[in-house]
Amino acid sequence: MRILALTTALALTAPALAQTPQSYSDGARGEVTLPQGDLSFADAVVAQTPGSGTITASAADPASAIGPPDYTGDNNGGTFATLGCGGTLTLQFTDNALIDLPGPDLHVFEVGPDVEGTALAISQDGTTWAEVGGIAGGRSEIDIAAVADPDATYSFVRLTDDGVSCSGRFAGADIDAVAAIGTATRFTLDGAVLFDVDSADLKPAAETALADIAGDIAKAGAVTIAVVGHTDATGSTDYNQSLSQARATTVRDFLTTQPDLSGIDATARGAGEAEPVETNDTEEGRAANRRVEIIVRQE
Incomplete structure (x- = not known):
């Protein structure tokens, strides 16, 4: 199974699904070819706890670990982030999502003057972690x-x-970089564009946009779709869970009525307020958290 990795920017616009495989230097005279090219790589720094020992200034910026690898052999070039002895770095995939596929699912590009070991963990929400082990x-x-x-x-x-x-x-x-090989196409849709406040009924404009997205999903050869509803933290946990489930179900049901997606395996899940992408302390952050995600797997 081949998986694509894309997102819309919290709006009802569909991304182009076709991606071009690209090859990248691993910093040790080898190459890695990734089916999804630049979209494979981690996009954001979530947290950093520098470890002990010396970290040269050119390697102190954690943002050097996001995006494609660019190490050329110059250890002072600012192209990698040094963790420090026992240090940690948490990265996020925002325009793709890591999933389990047969064979390797992640590439970690560890470069620099020495080769050190690292422990790896993965998480769906940035709170609950699964320890993969040492690399x-x-x-x-x-x-x-x-x-x-x-x-x-x-x-x-x-x-x-x-x-x-x-x-x-x-x-x-x-x-230098972290790449997801097993990834899923992720459409992120603005909840305010889809629904009125406290409602799980689609707005008329949302139906038109979702119909267009259904066509794009079908053209990409989707075999399954998963719709996940999300809310901000306003209101009770139980209410938010119920509303997010109802909204996910509405979107799932609408998509599966479209001729292009008739008979496709589709699920709906409400995440409530449990998986925020921004802080709930600001209106801007709460707006970003009110969303519906459509995750597409392909042959």
Whole structure:
């Protein structure tokens, strides 16, 4: 099964689904080819706890670990993030989602002057973590099958230096990039565009846009879709869970009435307020959390 990885920017617009495979240097005279190209890589830094030891200024920016790998052999070029001895770095996939596929699911590009070990964990919501285990450094290919729910999508990866090799000016593991191989197409739709407040009935404009998206999904050869509803943290947990489930069900039911998606395997799940993408302390953050995601798997 081949999986694509894309998102809309909290609006009812469909992304182009076709992606071009690209090859990337692993920093050790080898190459990695990824079916989804640049969309494969982690997109955001969620948290960093620098470890002990010396971290040269050029390697202190955690943002150097997001996006495609760009290490050229210059250890002072600012192209990787050094964790420090025992340090941690948490990254997020925002325009794709990690899933379990047969074989390797992640590439971690660990570069720099030395090769250090790292512990890896994955999470759906950034709160509950599944420990994948240690990786040896260098270009590391990881299969998450032992800890992953086969039906789950994971948005977060946490890297923790093993604290063993911490000498020199770049103490701990040096992370150039993290790539998801097993990924799923993710459409993220603005809840305010889809629904009125406290309602699970689609607005007329939302029906038109969802019909267009159904055509794009079908053209990409989708075999399953999963619709997930999300709310902000306003109101009770039980109410938010119920509303998110109702909205996910509404979107799922509408999509499966479209001729292009007739008979497709489709599920609906309400996540309530449990999986925010932004803070609930601001109106902007709450608006981002009120969303519906459509996750598409393809042959």
